[in-house]
Amino acid sequence: MSASTDYPIDAIRADFPMLKRPMNGRPLVYLDSAATTHKPQQVIDRLSRFYSEEYATVRRGAYSLSHASTALFEGVRAQAAAFFNAGRPEEIVFVRGVTEAVNLVATAIWSRLRPGDEVLVSTMEHHSNIVPWQLVAARAGAIVRPIPIDDRGELDLEALEGMLSEKTRLVSVVHVSNGLGTVNPVAEVARLAHSVGALCMVDGAQSAPHMAIDVQALGCDLFACSGHKMLGPTGVGVLWGRYDVLASLDPYQGGGEMIDVVTFDGTTFDDPPYRFEAGTPAFAQVVGFGAALSYLSALGMDRIADWDAHLLDYATAALDTVPGLRRIGTAAHRSGLVSFVIDGTHPADIGSILDQEGIAIRVGQHCVQPVMARFGLHSTARASFGVYTTTAEVDALVRGLHTARDILV
Numbered sequence: 001m002s003a004s005t006d007y008p009i010d011a012i013r014a015d016f017p018m019l020k021r022p023m024n025g026r027p028l029v030y031l032d033s034a035a036t037t038h039k040p041q042q043v044i045d046r047l048s049r050f051y052s053e054e055y056a057t058v059r060r061g062a063y064s065l066s067h068a069s070t071a072l073f074e075g076v077r078a079q080a081a082a083f084f085n086a087g088r089p090e091e092i093v094f095v096r097g098v099t100e101a102v103n104l105v106a107t108a109i110w111s112r113l114r115p116g117d118e119v120l121v122s123t124m125e126h127h128s129n130i131v132p133w134q135l136v137a138a139r140a141g142a143i144v145r146p147i148p149i150d151d152r153g154e155l156d157l158e159a160l161e162g163m164l165s166e167k168t169r170l171v172s173v174v175h176v177s178n179g180l181g182t183v184n185p186v187a188e189v190a191r192l193a194h195s196v197g198a199l200c201m202v203d204g205a206q207s208a209p210h211m212a213i214d215v216q217a218l219g220c221d222l223f224a225c226s227g228h229k230m231l232g233p234t235g236v237g238v239l240w241g242r243y244d245v246l247a248s249l250d251p252y253q254g255g256g257e258m259i260d261v262v263t264f265d266g267t268t269f270d271d272p273p274y275r276f277e278a279g280t281p282a283f284a285q286v287v288g289f290g291a292a293l294s295y296l297s298a299l300g301m302d303r304i305a306d307w308d309a310h311l312l313d314y315a316t317a318a319l320d321t322v323p324g325l326r327r328i329g330t331a332a333h334r335s336g337l338v339s340f341v342i343d344g345t346h347p348a349d350i351g352s353i354l355d356q357e358g359i360a361i362r363v364g365q366h367c368v369q370p371v372m373a374r375f376g377l378h379s380t381a382r383a384s385f386g387v388y389t390t391t392a393e394v395d396a397l398v399r400g401l402h403t404a405r406d407i408l409v
């Protein structure tokens with residue numbers, strides 16, 4: 001049976017209350033899931049139940065409620081470890097999202113960087129996988145170098161190979177580009193990084209919502225994702241790291257719960273993951289994130305990936321019928337979204353006209369200014385998909401684009 005016939009799209013949509021609300025007098029057509037996804041009732045109910053019946057701080061309390069809350073929190077750590085096929089639960093660090101994960105790793109490896117050392121990132125990185133490295137590189141006298149991409153938006157692996165040297169400390173690449181949709185060969189990138197003894201980090205913000213992630217099979221050392229893009233609450237994400245790698249990293253933030261012994265003569269730190277979780281964690285959000293992982297697991301990540309591929313094929317063909325539309329990002333392997341421009345129009349005007357029709361897309365630079373520069377653009381329009389997106393919504397988008405063209409061109 002094909003993905004399009006065995007995927008329970010109607011039942012899925014019924015789970016998402018936000019999808020039932022109208023927008024500007026029309027049914028909401030939400031095509032901005034790469035920015036953030038809506039939440040199924042199961043996640044909303046789990047959060048509500050936790051706050052109404054189970055809420056108490058984690059780790060600190062001497063009372064039953066706190067023990068139970070801690071057990072739930074640590075249970076989600078174990079669930080996330082299984083979801084990503086981590087070696088053990090202690091390899092899962094709860095963070096706010098990819099942005100915090102990259103800042104954590106950049107700060108944690110800062111003391112290891114020497115003048116002239118290099119961190120390689122691709123030209124298609126989100127700013128959150130560029131700027132944190134630049135901040136620490138500037139302090140250490142190290143250099144952040146971009147790995148080039150070609151006209152289709154594919155990573156130039158030969159160029160990467162040529163850039164690697166004994167100066168390379170870390171290679172960090174996005175798994176799926178939020179600007180282009182490119183799926184990068186991260187296992188190959190990890191292999192190349194390791195060939196010169198460098199670490200490999202993967203930004204999974206756009207891959208984790210759409211495909212099964214097996215961090216051990218990817219072969220990288222560190223992997224990050226954001227819960228709010230995976231049907232979960234805001235304010236929670238995961239940094240996975242191979243345990244020996246995490247154990248070799250300095251702390252990121254100081255504070256409660258990340259320490260072993262504190263004196264004014266010096267402080268020693270707890271083991272990972274707690275060393276990296278200073279202060280009261282976002283434990284309610286973590287519990288909600290557990291419900292989101294359960295939802296995704298019940299649906300099946302492979303089925304979600306099949307549905308995504310079906311939507312992408314459908315949208316690619318449908319968008320190519322719009323006169324003057326040029327897709328930006330035509331890599332052989334893509335996922336989750338389509339970025340485009342239409343001759344004679346500005347993406348911001350397209351966004352406003354679609355909004356009047358109840359269609360929500362993202363327009364702008366998508367936090368990937370180097371990608372825009374690479375393609376000689378200031379901005380693009382981007383339609384991105386979630387587990388609940390339908391081909392009928394893609395049809396609505398295409399109709400809206402014809403209307404926008406009639407008005408603007």
Ligand code: PMP
Nearest residue numbers: 097098099126128178203205226
């Ligand atoms: N990387 C990519 C590829 C993204 O799409 C995003 C979010 N747009 C991020 C990193 C940053 O994620 P967050 O804002 O959740 O930290």
